[in-house]
Amino acid sequence: MTEPDPAAAPGASPTRRQATVWATAGLAVLAGAGWAWQSRRSDAGDSSAALWQQSFDKPDGTPLDLAGLRGGQGRLVVNFWATWCPPCVAELPMLDRFHQEHAARGWQVLGLAVDTPSSVRKFLAGRPVGFPVGMAGLQGTDLSRALGNAQGGLPFTVVLDPNGRVLHRKIGQLSESDLSHWL
Incomplete structure (x- = not known):
């Protein structure tokens, strides 16, 4: 039983x-x-709503209102970086070339430095870039988290469409194939 x-x-x-x-x-x-x-x-x-409400100083002290970057003809690549981050520093020349080669097609690149203003100014004096850089400081870490960077690591890159929607995210160093894929 x-x-x-x-x-x-x-x-x-x-x-x-x-x-x-x-x-x-x-x-x-x-x-x-x-x-x-x-x-x-x-x-x-x-997730990009927080981005468009931000305003940062550029290295020269002039304001950078991020709302002015929204709604362009192309896409916006936002790269969070710091001078003390070797992969960040390594990818900046590639991002600068990408900016130069694709700006005429409507692509924009924005660097947001999660660093001290003096370090960024000193760094860019020796290695200038053609795209705008905002001095985001620690506020940049919170902003990157709002865009999907849960760990807050660097470098972190997002691609947004003209309507401000996040199309791509990458934590870690970019490669030429990442940029080609996003094109």
Whole structure:
């Protein structure tokens, strides 16, 4: 004689219990997938809202209002970097070439320095770039997190479409193939 399963509902057959378990698991998977889809959908459309509200000083002290970069004809590459970050420093010349080669096609590049203003000024005096640089300081870390950089690591790059939606994100050093893919 077999003992009854204490977890089983009285009168429920094993087939009915299995169906209930599978139905519950299926609903959990669907709920999770729906949440993930909605999260990505709203993240792609809304995560850049914080960016457009920012204003930083350029290295020369003039203001850089990021709202002025929105709505252009092309896409905007935003690169978070610091002078003390070797991969950041290594990718700056490539980003500068990309800016020069693709600006006529509407592409914009923006560097946001997560660093001290004096360090950035000194660095750029010896290695200037043709794209605008904003002195974001520690505020840049929070902004990069709002754009999807959960760890706050550098370098971090996002590509936005003319409507401000995030199209691509990359944490770590960029490569020529990343930029080619984004084109």
